[in-house]
Amino acid sequence: MLRITFKHKIFFVLVGVFIHFQLVGQLYTDTPWYVSFNRIDGDFQVHTEKLQYFNGVNPYGFDIDVGKWLLASQIKERYGIYSKWGMQISYANFNHKDLGYTVNSVMFIEPLIKARGKLRVSLKTGAGVGYVSNPYHKTDNPFNKAYSTKFVFPMQGSLNAYYFINKQFAIRASGSFRHVSNGGVKQPNLGVNYIAYGLGVEYILQKYNVNPVNTIKANKEKEKRTVILLGYSQKRDTLAIGAVHIFNIILNRSFQISRNTAIVLGGLVEYQHIQDAEVINERLGIGPVIGNEFFIGDIRFGQQLGIYILKRNDAPTLLFQNYYLRYLLKQNWVIGADLKVHGIDADYLLFQLGYVF
Structure with a gap:
């Protein structure tokens, strides 16, 4: 009697997926699925003297991206660019016994900023x-003052170039800046910053059409928007009990100011409440x-620079930065x-709920 093992099940699933995409691939679409593999090699960035111990470290690893090209004419007409979105699974060995390795799952959006002949250039950002x-x-x-929890919130931005050998197969080169930290949930948390250089391939699993774009009329009034957001987070300092x-x-x-x-x-x-034993501390x-904001559809990426007029008593500097990702419901x-962030040190990562007027 033939026994069906776990390996057999995996094999049948992969065969089924392959057959599915072979059948679906005979149909034309303007939102084709793609998969890519990217080998990465990097340079650890010593952004504070406290991490000088890791100077000269060279991380290495790989990325696997799965997602969709968004090639509908409506996308181009509404946002001025074609785009991609997807999920990336990545592995990076920091190449030092004290730093170890990281495995990340990142959702990203990747607007196409240049297309000429067989060349495509894009910007990608994700978290x-x-x-x-x-x-x-x-x-x-x-x-290891870079992180103190086993879970992290990775963020990254990259510049990518694709050279298409044919309509479905491309060679990919990329340069990215990557940040790994726990967002200040627990200290120390100086973060791992590294620049990664990648070389890989991409395969589009379906046949696709790029539909002609209607003439865009520049008659839309520039949008003004007011939003109020409430945020909450919790962190634990190594010097605090609570x-x-x-x-x-x-x-x-x-x-x-533009599309x-x-x-x-x-x-x-901001308000912080700390309780250690019988002592309550408030900040x-x-x-x-x-700052400035970049948006595609209902997704917003932004960065802001701020200065305290009432400085929190534990804040290291008057200046601070905010980096955010928002989705309009x-x-x-x-x-x-x-x-x-204060300079190069993460203060905290919090989650927000807001209302748009």
Whole structure:
């Protein structure tokens, strides 16, 4: 009697997926699926003297991307560019026993910024969740001040070039900046920053059409938008017994200056509550912010620079930065994540719920 093992099941699933895409691949679409593989080699960035111990480290690993090209004429007419989106599974060995390795899952969007002949150039940005193997420990791993939890929130941005051998197969080269940290949930958390250089291949699994674009009429009034967001996070300092509860309110007013970008003005109010045994400590910070925002559809990526007018008593500098990713829901609601940074050190990562006026 033939026994069906786990390996047999995996084999049959892969065969089924292959047959499915072979059948579907006979049909033309303007949203074809693709898969790509990318080998990466990198340079660790020593952004603080506390990480000088890792100077000269060269991470290496690979990326696997699965996603869709968005080639519908409506996409081009509405946003001015074609785009890609997808999920990336990546592995990076930091090539040092104290730093270990990381496995990440990142959701990304990748607007196409240049197309000429067989060449395509794109920008990609994404964020997600990940696992790291060797967090800080005061006795077992005291030199790793980069991260102190086994879960992290990776972020990355990259410039990519594709050269299409034929309509479905391309050679891919990329350069990216990658950041791995826990967002300030637990200290120390200086973060792993590294530049990665990639070379790989991409295969589009379906036949596709790029439909002609109707003439775009420049008659749309520039959009102005006001949003108020409430955020919450929690972190634990190695010097504190209790958790640090973080609340903030952000008010933003955006002024669209082109099809996909806006200038953003606003303000931030943050409150932190810490309780150690019988001692309660409270911290308050207030400051204006200014920045820019890039948007595709209902997704917003932004960066802001702020300065305290009421400085939180533990804040290391008057200046701070916000980096955020937001998604507009129906009926004027918005959700998002915001990373607050002082110079090169992450302060906290919080999740937000907001309302658009």
